[in-house]
Amino acid sequence: MSAIGNLRAVSEAYPCDENGLRALFLRQPSEIAEAGAALFFEGDPACHVFHLVSGNVRICRFLADGHRFIIGFLRAGDLIGLSFRSRYMFGAEAIDRVAFRRMSKRMFEEELQLAPEHRSQMLSHLRDEITASQDHMLLLSQKNAEERVCTFLLDRLDSDDTPGLVSLPMIRSDIADYLGMTIETVSRTLTKLVLKGIILPAARHQFKVVSRSSLARHANEANEYDDHQGEALRVLQ
Amino acid sequence: MSAIGNLRAVSEAYPCDENGLRALFLRQPSEIAEAGAALFFEGDPACHVFHLVSGNVRICRFLADGHRFIIGFLRAGDLIGLSFRSRYMFGAEAIDRVAFRRMSKRMFEEELQLAPEHRSQMLSHLRDEITASQDHMLLLSQKNAEERVCTFLLDRLDSDDTPGLVSLPMIRSDIADYLGMTIETVSRTLTKLVLKGIILPAARHQFKVVSRSSLARHANEANEYDDHQGEALRVLQ
DNA sequence: CGTGGTCTTGATCTACCTCAAAGTGGGTGG
DNA sequence: CCACCCACTTTGAGGTAGATCAAGACCACG
Structure with missing residues (x-):
């Protein structure tokens, strides 16, 4: 029911859904973010798509008055950035020591062109995210x-x-x-x-x-x- | 900022984005739902994708204890059902007299196969929906x-x-x-x-x-x- | 063994909910 | 055309879940 956090659970239910997408990242070098570090900030130009190898990440947005809202939590196996336009709509911060791989949006796009079935996986992923968001709205309002x-x-x-x-x-x-x-x-x-x-x-x-x-x-x-x-x-x- | 309602505004900003998707519905007969009538119920097998021609629709979900939550409002031009899995995750009810066109998911899928650029429009639409959901979560929580x-x-x-x-x-x-x-x-x-x-x-x-x-x-x-x-x-x- | 960040617990306050009643306006039927 | 009705809306009075303010307790760390 988490906005983003339970996508992993969903994909375990459909094991074949997104493995393909995740496999794309294996060629990328693994990077480390220490606890508290930001992978990127809300409003930054969205250049990369991320794959979380280990650790936990929080996804946050801020109101004009400084209040923080956490959209969701991510863990090993989760992907970040599939729903982005030209800028990150939220920031991503490491909760603990995090290992991740990243890929430029351009490269990611090229990979999608090469293997169009990945587009279906994208759609599937986005629909899961929408469902999770709606569940969370229900929680927040009722x-x-x-x-x-x-x-x-x-x-x-x-x-x-x-x-x-x-x-x-x-x-x-x-x-x-x-x-x-x-x-x-x-x-x-x-x-x-x-x-x-x-x-x-x-x-x-x-x-x-x-x-x-x-x-x-x-x-x-x-x-x-x-x-x-x-x-x-x-x-x- | 509405969960779904403002997608129309978004697509007006990118006029070319989804017109293609909407055009698919023109061949379908226009149907009428009177005020208060349901286009479909939460939990029903998701067979159709809908295009709203005129009028207003509310999208709702229910908690186990009977509390209702309205995910969003739709108006002329909006599409319903792009984010569905096998069942409708929410019900859709006519607020006033509504005119709409519908297409079976199977037919919709076939159309997408014929014109793959529609898949990008799908992705774009879903990303808009996610952004809108996140804005609304922010509203509800803060x-x-x-x-x-x-x-x-x-x-x-x-x-x-x-x-x-x-x-x-x-x-x-x-x-x-x-x-x-x-x-x-x-x-x-x-x-x-x-x-x-x-x-x-x-x-x-x-x-x-x-x-x-x-x-x-x-x-x-x-x-x-x-x-x-x-x-x-x-x-x- | 401090020290700073985190967590828990307590006391009070308040924004919003709940319950209640009156006001409004469109639709219907006489 | 008017009178009634019904669903919706507004307004008021009081109650409460959770926020806020405050003070310790816990714990990892240097």
């Missing part, structure tokens, strides 16, 4: 603090490597700006979920989910429709 | 009631035919569910803007904008970056 935090934990649970564990590499203010709340409310809500026995503090930046179903119930998610069923009808691939 | 309403009016002002006039064909509860507030707060905020002399009630479902700059100031928009500048570099077209 859900209360507890539902927001539960939804967030659920998303990260589903896309995490270790079953039953949720890792939150970002700090509270990142979560707050992503969920549209304050750090205090995020903290209080997490405490409340612990007291309710739904989650347990496991390690620094990590929680154990005691009851996934309970978490899901508190997330108040919209009904899910099986999107795989009509796969044969899927157009624009 | 803006207060007055900023939300001003932003909404500003969007509709920019994409309206009659300069200085904003028409709001939808009812207050539609606006409320779109901006993530209650009908009472929408009403109170509009009244306050009238008292401040920023807008004037002009007709039923219509306001006159006295001071566009004042409206913009109260909207607290993020800084805009000129996206046209790097047009020559635009890839994926």
Whole structure:
């Protein structure tokens, strides 16, 4: 349900969808960004498309009055920049030590020309991003603090490597700006979920989910429709 | 800045972008939906792509607890269904009497095959939708009631035919569910803007904008970056 | 063993929600 | 043409979830 963060999970469900796109980056050298460093800033001319090799990245925008909004979190395997026009519409900052590969938009475009099936993967990726954005709008406009935090934990649970564990590499203010709340409310809500026995503090930046179903119930998610069923009808691939 | 509503304005800025896509629908018969009727429901198998000829449509989703969220408003010229997977992720309802044309996804796909440049238009459209979604997330997570309403009016002002006039064909509860507030707060905020002399009630479902700059100031928009500048570099077209 | 960044907890405040009632205007039928 | 109705809108009064302000607690780091 994260704006961007869960695209990895989506692509795991359709393993063949974007591997092709990701493979393009293997020829590029791997670069490193230290925690806190910016890969690029909001408003910069958009020259590159990025592929995250390891680490975590936050995607942010700023209001005129200085307020920050976090559009989403990215992790290993995610792509950045597929939806850009001539300028980056948001900034990308390393949460921890990040390894990434980049490719100029020009080169990326040439690769797409060589293998047109990549265009379908692009479309698929963009549609996933739109769906995720809409889910997040729903969260921001209709859900209360507890539902927001539960939804967030659920998303990260589903896309995490270790079953039953949720890792939150970002700090509270990142979560707050992503969920549209304050750090205090995020903290209080997490405490409340612990007291309710739904989650347990496991390690620094990590929680154990005691009851996934309970978490899901508190997330108040919209009904899910099986999107795989009509796969044969899927157009624009 | 609306999630979907301002795509028309965007495409007016790039007049050649999507006309091609829209032209595909001219061969289809025009259909009518009366006010309140649904073009399709959330969760239905996604069989068609729609082109709105006249009238206004609201796009909605529902939470498990019955709360409604309006993703955006569509008007003459807009397309619906380009971002669908196998099922509609939201419902579409006619606000007033609506004329539209539709095309099966299969036929639409075939048209795309025949004229591959349409794929670039698809990509362009989807990227616009993503940008609009992100703007709206920013509104929902960071803006207060007055900023939300001003932003909404500003969007509709920019994409309206009659300069200085904003028409709001939808009812207050539609606006409320779109901006993530209650009908009472929408009403109170509009009244306050009238008292401040920023807008004037002009007709039923219509306001006159006295001071566009004042409206913009109260909207607290993020800084805009000129996206046209790097047009020559635009890839994926 | 400080020190600075992060996180939690508490007390208070407020923007917006909720509940309630009155106002408005278009449509319908007599 | 008027009177009624119904859906929509506005306005008011009071309540509350979450923000804000403030103070400790925790922890990694030099």
